[in-house]
Amino acid sequence: MSTLLLNPGPVTLSERVRRALLQPDLCHRESEYFDLQDEIRERLLQVYGLDPQSWASVLLTGSGTAAVEAMISTLVPSDGRLLVLENGVYGERISEMARRHTIAAEAMRVSWEAPIDLEGLRQRLATGAYSHVAVVHHETTTGRLNPLARVVEIAATTGTQVLVDGVSSFGGEAFDFSNPALAAVAGTGNKCLHGIPGAAFVMARRAALGAGAQRSLYLDLADWCRAQDQRGTPFTPSIPAYYALREALREFADEGGLSARHARFAALAEQVEQGLAQRGIRPLLPVCDSSVVLRAYYLPKGVSYARLHDHLKAQGFVIYAGQARLAQTLFRISTMGALSAADMQRLLDAFSQLLQARSTAA
């Protein structure tokens, strides 16, 4: 039996997506390539029913971080000022991007275990000092689903534009794209959409794309968009990753789209959470604060992460450590990818085995 990936991307592929990798070699200056690119861009818009008149789907080659960096470095104008909401590694990464691109930016930082301070946000934005706010929708550090809709509502009251790292939520969680304050969302093909690493994208309001800055050559989102609108591409794309993403998006639609994908993730996440609770393993966050994509749990008493990881890997499951200092106390389980309820039952059985071995040893 092959190993199942329970880390937050790359995900376990379906056979349908895996087979799609083996398609003809393609030159990226030929019409077959542009058909592939067009279909992906159109299907990405369809995931959330976005209007192509106001939204551009900009596809790029790179990991999720490339999409986030393209969004931040292109969409904050040279006289803009960015407020970054930080409650985990990915929020901190956005601040570091701003620093390296010398974008005027400040952070509103709370601890990794804490929710975003919405009242504090309201007060900071009321000063009128910020043109943009950046927020991580699903903070994969802890599995927290940040209250994106509230952030966008607050930003809208001061005309502030919101840039979203949706890398681990696009295709799995709800977004309200209707509020004009929401300017862009960065995503990737190898998380909730079930493709392979190498294809990333930004869904951006066309108005925002025209009002940004030029800071990077490779990551200039406006350049990518202009070329793609004319059935072109500025650089050599990862065509196999695009083959996989196209098939993954077709599969996503065939399986019932966003609501079906969300329901499937939720059912698997709940199954794991309840099964672990029966085995005495507690989650870090209450369900109301959690994504359906990934959850963090406290390590069982007397079991190190290394022991848990190695035991589960021997049974065919790769889990994920807590990030940085959280590695001592937490582990994480993502339920994205081609996984079934039967797979999760086998995972829970593997936990039972380990916990029994622990109590016999004690």
Ligand SMILES: *Cc1c(COP(=O)(O)O)cnc(C)c1O
């Ligand atoms: C996975 C992830 C990223 C990007 O990671 P890459 O390794 O660059 O693909 C960015 N933000 C969040 C919230 C993520 O979960």
